Amino acid sequence: MKTQIKFQKTxxxxxxxxAAVAFAFSLCFFSGNLSDVMSYxxxxxxxxxSGRIEIDGITQVIRxxxxxxxxxxxxxxxxxxxxxxxxxVTLGIIFFVVIAFVYITCTHSRRNYYVxxxxxxxxxxxxxxxLAIFGLISMVVLMGQFMSLTFTYDSVEFMVLxxxxxxxxxxxxxxxxxxxxxxxxxxxxxxxxxxxxxxWKKKLMSGEKQLLGGAVSQEVA
Numbered sequence: 001m002k003t004q005i006k007f008q009k010t011x012x013x014x015x016x017x018x019a020a021v022a023f024a025f026s027l028c029f030f031s032g033n034l035s036d037v038m039s040y041x042x043x044x045x046x047x048x049x050s051g052r053i054e055i056d057g058i059t060q061v062i063r064x065x066x067x068x069x070x071x072x073x074x075x076x077x078x079x080x081x082x083x084x085x086x087x088x089v090t091l092g093i094i095f096f097v098v099i100a101f102v103y104i105t106c107t108h109s110r111r112n113y114y115v116x117x118x119x120x121x122x123x124x125x126x127x128x129x130x131l132a133i134f135g136l137i138s139m140v141v142l143m144g145q146f147m148s149l150t151f152t153y154d155s156v157e158f159m160v161l162x163x164x165x166x167x168x169x170x171x172x173x174x175x176x177x178x179x180x181x182x183x184x185x186x187x188x189x190x191x192x193x194x195x196x197x198x199x200w201k202k203k204l205m206s207g208e209k210q211l212l213g214g215a216v217s218q219e220v221a
Contacts (some may be wrong), residue, residue, distance in 0.1 A: 012108035023092035033171035084138040135184035143177035166184035
């Protein structure tokens with residue numbers, strides 16, 4: 001039983017660390033090459049252009065058109081990413097609250113589990129699994145859309161020439177998404193570890209109960 005109690009204490013600490021890593025990742029998502037996407041979008045967001053432009057082989061005269069209109073796929077991707085990451089940040093904060101209740105109910109240190117400990121274990125398993133699944137789906141969707149974006153410098157060359165806009169060179173590195181997938185796989189592993197901890201705990205509690213029952217029977221006899 002001592003080994004199991006040590007395991008569940010360590011698991012609670014690991015869960016807290018993983019939650020902190022997941023929260024930090026959600027805050028740092030728009031860094032590296034993804035920060036260049038933000039710069040690319042924001043550099044053109046408040047600019048307008050009037051003049052002639054060739055679109056699909058047809059020369060058109062435009063006046064005071066927001067240059068961001070020519071970046072709608074990138075703009076839409078950024079808005080989607082911000083929305084998903086905002087949700088993940090909120091879920092990360094709630095995850096800390098769930099972990100706090102693990103400590104409040106002593107689910108990390110009790111020798112014998114009571115109803116509150118079973119309930120708390122169920123909550124942290126379901127919540128961690130939900131966060132992991134949502135995070136994994138978000139990373140896969142965002143990576144797929146990001147890799148399909150086209151940052152066409154030729155189409156915005158006239159903007160650079162006329163407005164002296166400096167556009168960053170956007171890298172298509174999937175590193176940030178891969179890191180995200182790794183983080184949320186860890187969160188999922190934590191959820192599975194709590195299931196294992198509960199099964200282990202129930203097995204040991206059942207064994208102790210049988211031993212105590214046998215001892216009592218021998219004393220009565």
